[in-house]
Amino acid sequence: MDLNRRTLVTGSAGAGLLAMGGLVASPAAASPGRPSKAGNALPKPPKGSPEHVAGQERFWASVARHYDMTDDVINFENGYFGANPKNVRRAFTQATEKIQHENSWYMRREYGSEVEQVRVRIAQEVGASVEEIAITRGATEALQALIAGYNRLGPGDAVAYADLDYDSMQYAMEWLRDRRGVEVIKTNLPEPATRQAVLDHYERLLTTNPKIKLLLLTHVSHRTGLVPPIAAITEMAAARGVDTVVDAAHSWGQLDFSVKDLGSPFVGFNLHKWIGAPLGCGFMYIQEDRLPAIDRHFGDQDYGPEDVRSRIHTGTANSANYLAVPAALDFHAAVGAPYKQARLRLLRDRWVHQVLEVPNVEILTPEDPLTYGAITAFRITGNTTSAQTTAIANYMTDEWGVFTVRRGGVAAGEVLRVSPALYNDVKDADRAAEAIRAAARRFRVAD
Structure with a gap:
């Protein structure tokens, strides 16, 4: 099955200024839109509240271009570690070369x-x-x-x-x-x-x-x-x-x-x-x-x-x-912490709100925005073991091209964690919601 990400998001499940030796970027390099010697011009958010900017897909598409990511899968497992923007990769390469x-x-x-x-x-x-x-x-x-x-x-x-x-x-x-x-x-x-x-x-x-x-x-x-x-x-x-x-x-x-x-x-x-x-x-x-x-x-x-x-x-x-x-x-300062928070919450809300009414999908964070950021886990009722959650995660990847991860240790049973990043978009979130709805049907436990 061809799991190329560009196909999956539209098809069906089947188809810095450098200081002291040229390494450490100064705060001046964080000025939005200003070129840094460690990379290209950094993102500059449009005017508006964080909640308004969070929905400006054109801006977030420009942010996503600062990441060089595989198209093989929709990665909603960004809790493991964060992808480095290109300016960070360049800074790391420069530092490694100088040290060696x-x-x-x-x-x-x-x-x-x-x-x-x-x-x-x-x-x-x-x-x-x-x-x-x-x-x-x-x-x-x-x-x-x-x-x-x-x-x-x-x-x-x-x-x-x-x-x-x-x-x-x-x-x-x-x-x-x-x-x-x-x-x-x-x-x-x-x-x-x-x-x-x-x-x-x-x-x-x-x-x-x-x-x-x-x-x-x-x-x-x-x-x-x-x-x-x-x-x-x-x-x-x-x-x-x-x-x-x-x-x-x-x-x-x-x-x-x-x-x-x-x-x-x-x-x-x-x-x-x-x-x-x-x-x-x-x-x-x-x-x-x-x-x-x-x-x-x-x-x-x-x-x-x-x-x-x-x-x-x-x-x-x-x-x-x-x-x-x-x-x-x-990069963090250029995008802006309030804008990052609002965008990540929007991506979370985008998939969560499409599965909230699915009877056997349990969302593990409340709807109070003060209680969540990017990460939210879900459980398909009755699927609480490692083998069951692993099977669900594999199904979502193999059949839908959406990569998530199981997490154990929750007293009431295992869960699947969904964690979007700044390079994800609303189509990715929609795809995740579609995959979860399908998994809820596939892994329904009889009453």
Whole structure:
């Protein structure tokens, strides 16, 4: 079967200015419409509210041209990692060439100051001071260091996490049982979820478990796309003397916010998902006055105890990845966080609203826009095992050319995650809806 994407979307199921050595793009390169030495002119949104611009297909088609993507399939599995815009690919290639050409001569003399500029840029964009930011190889590394390093726990205390939290973070929380001698409480978020139901859930959890001292929260669930009211939960927890660690792996670049909006002293971020930096880039945030609560990473002595960078030690990382981060931030700033958020929500709404009335399709996020971004998962009633969801995902790809992924770990059963990106269009969303309706018929479970 020919699954060429251009055929599938119309046919039937059967048929930067460079600084310090020429690598780090300056903020000036982010000016909309201004050429960058790392690539062509960056996108410039038309005038209008984010909601108005979200529907301007001509503009988003111009954004899509900044990505070089396969036409073999409609990729609605963009939660794994984010595609790099062309300017980021060029910046990464330039950085790799320079590092290999100048080798340790460059790395020993210039790289340190250049990567420090990257750290400054990240801090500026996320709304933090540079003293609160340390670059990591991803959110998992950042969050594992924050959880393992949190030193305000002892025997008799408890920690808690939820079923929608990321697996690696769950493992780290469980590990605290041995590392700190604490009780570990796993909780299941309500389904179907609402903003108020989630708030009520955490209030009950904290009220009935007064020994809890550390709470893991996820800003955007990688399983279902649910966006809990993080700031309100964090405030509720803090009033009871409970610290929160927030997993923002999926949120920055998908949602429009600054780190201070979360209210949490400890946050882990990815840059290689919705910001579009090369794979293997992230950072941790530690509120400046809370640094003593996190141990130095394996006794790190490269930096002093008052330096946030002593809370993570990665060894020799892929330096070209980090040097391409400013190009990704340039692109993110050029498109604009409010416009990205509105566009991704529009694409989500486009497919969801076409299947809401299908009796055996369960949508795992509520219709409240404050509770979702790009990602939303669905379940075909009765199909809750890995084998069943894998079969549905394969059917959608093989018969409809729509690529999604199954996700386990949800207390009520497995789901299929749909995650559009900026290079997707409304025809892609329509195709996904058509495929889901067909799958609902094909995989209906008899009453």
